[in-house]
Amino acid sequence: MFHLFRSWLCPDLGIDLGTANTLVAVQGEGVVLDEPSVVALEKGSRQVLGRGAAVGKLARQMLGRTPESIIAVRPMKDGVITDFELCEAMLRYFLRKAGRGRFGLKPRVVIAVPGSITPVEKRAVFNSAERAGAGRVYLIEESKAAGIGAGLPISEPLASMVCDIGGGTTDVAVFSLGEIVAAQSIRVAGDELDEAVCDYLRQRFSLRIGLQMAEQVKIEIGSAAPLETELAAEVRGLDTVSGIPRKAMVTSEEIREALATPLSAIIQCCKTVIERCDPELVSDLADTGLMLTGGGALIRGMDELFREQLGIPVQIDDDPLTSVARGTAVCLEHLEQWRDSLEGDDAAT
Ligand code: ADP
Ligand code: MG
Numbered sequence: 001m002f003h004l005f006r007s008w009l010c011p012d013l014g015i016d017l018g019t020a021n022t023l024v025a026v027q028g029e030g031v032v033l034d035e036p037s038v039v040a041l042e043k044g045s046r047q048v049l050g051r052g053a054a055v056g057k058l059a060r061q062m063l064g065r066t067p068e069s070i071i072a073v074r075p076m077k078d079g080v081i082t083d084f085e086l087c088e089a090m091l092r093y094f095l096r097k098a099g100r101g102r103f104g105l106k107p108r109v110v111i112a113v114p115g116s117i118t119p120v121e122k123r124a125v126f127n128s129a130e131r132a133g134a135g136r137v138y139l140i141e142e143s144k145a146a147g148i149g150a151g152l153p154i155s156e157p158l159a160s161m162v163c164d165i166g167g168g169t170t171d172v173a174v175f176s177l178g179e180i181v182a183a184q185s186i187r188v189a190g191d192e193l194d195e196a197v198c199d200y201l202r203q204r205f206s207l208r209i210g211l212q213m214a215e216q217v218k219i220e221i222g223s224a225a226p227l228e229t230e231l232a233a234e235v236r237g238l239d240t241v242s243g244i245p246r247k248a249m250v251t252s253e254e255i256r257e258a259l260a261t262p263l264s265a266i267i268q269c270c271k272t273v274i275e276r277c278d279p280e281l282v283s284d285l286a287d288t289g290l291m292l293t294g295g296g297a298l299i300r301g302m303d304e305l306f307r308e309q310l311g312i313p314v315q316i317d318d319d320p321l322t323s324v325a326r327g328t329a330v331c332l333e334h335l336e337q338w339r340d341s342l343e344g345d346d347a348a349t
Contacts, residue, residue: 010105012335013098013134014328015091016112016145017125019076020167020190020295022056022090023325024098027332031325033098036060039086040072055093078168078187080114080121084128091132099133106135108335110328110342112145114169116185126345138342140331142324143173143183146293149327150317154178159277159284163270163306164324165189165296170266172273174281178341182276188265190296193218200258202240205248209237218299221252224263225301225308252300259299266296267309274310289313293323 007027014025017037024033035056054062054072062072075086099107109129113122122139129137143162144154152160155178164171167190173183197214201207209217213235221231231252239246270290274282289312292302297320307314317323331338 010107010135012108012110012332013095014110014112014325014332015094015129016142016322016324016328017076017087017091018166018324019074019078019169021321022094023322024094025325025329025332026098027329030329031322033094034322034325035094037076037090038062038072038074039090040070041086043069043071055090076168080117081124081128084124087124088128088132091128091134095133106133108136108138109134110138110140110331110335112142112324112328113139114171114185115141115143115173115180115183116169116171122343130345137345138335138339139344140328140342141173141180141183143171144175144180145325145327145331146171146317146323147173147175147291147327148330149323149325150291150293150320152288152291158288159281160288161270161273161285161290163266163290163292163297164294165266165292166294167191170269170294170296172269174273174277174285176281176284181278181281182273184269184273186265186269188262188269189294190215190218192262193222193259193296193299196258196262197222197255200254201235201237201248201250204254205250206240207235207237207246207248208240209235213237217250217255218259221250221255222259223252223256223300224259224306225304226256227252227300263305267306270306270310274312285312287313289315291315291317293317293320295321 011027016023022037025031038059040054040059040062059072075083081087126137146164147154147162154175157177159176161174169185170189171185173180194211194214221233232249236247297316303314303316
């Protein structure tokens with residue numbers, strides 16, 4: 001009874017602390033905040049610019065194009081917190097922005113973290129969240145949250161599989177009876193695809209472009225399988241021979257070639273996880289197939305490529321950028337029953 005009253009006063013929050021984007025879901029309301037995981041700083045001072053005004057969307061615009069005196073950084077890299085202080089500042093800003101707490105109550109928070117993080121890194125997440133204003137903190141494996149968010153029947157006695165392609169990491173997992181039975185995380189994901197586009201243009205076009213431009217090209221015309229109508233886009237960069245700015249037209253075929261190597265690493269990761277499963281589970285997967293989530297799932301033709309390479313049915317979640325956050329929101333609805341199965345902060349009682 002008390003928890004109903006308390007959740008009315010101060011709804012629980014679910015957080016997808018991604019390397020590229022942080023999303024916050026509020027109990028009963030769904031996703032209320034979706035911003036880039038970026039913080040802008042005054043150089044040298046470690047002072048977050050303009051008291052939080054430069055966190056998220058604003059700070060992202062500064063990435064790669066900041067004046068000398070300002071730096072824009074991502075406090076999360078490869079799925080783990082690389083800068084604790086900044087992560088805490090970012091979380092505090094996002095928690096306040098999404099905040100529904102009243103009368104000084106602190107919200108209970110479920111945070112999705114990569115399955116591969118170490119106990120020390122987990123402690124850092126607990127500490128950052130608590131110092132940023134969270135009450136009791138629970139952790140859930142990101143891939144589990146992605147599976148739940150995408151509507152996979154992960155608690156059934158039947159194998160289901162998810163491949164979440166984020167900014168820094170790709171997380172692949174197979175579930176049965178609510179547990180992860182096989183999983184792997186690799187540091188090949190969206191960022192690596194952007195770098196592959198950069199490298200390709202430098203080698204083939206003698207054109208040096210920034211990572212932001214590369215990401216834009218990837219989103220605009222990137223594909224994993226041949227398109228019915230191939231696309232083209234204009235890129236601007238620096239000619240590496242003459243040293244002056246230049247434009248060039250690139251086609252979706254060329255970008256597909258650029259993306260091929262990192263994409264095949266992601267497929268190899270899926271294969272490795274399937275190989276680790278018992279034969280019964282593998283035969284389930286032939287029916288249930290693979291669910292693609294995370295921003296990387298939005299590249300055109302991903303389902304086609306994965307289906308062809310893995311030989312199992314492949315689906316893309318309807319809104320892959322929010323799968324994990326929606327999964328944490330489902331978790332909030334069941335927090336009273338599920339909290340024993342989530343990893344809580346034992347030091348904080
Ligand atoms: P994270 O969980 O690490 O924060 P996300 O799941 O939010 O990552 O995905 C971010 C990645 O998805 C970025 O690398 C971004 O470039 C990529 N992305 C977003 N939209 C698209 C799109 N339409 N096509 C291809 N890639 C996309
Ligand atoms: Mg993610």
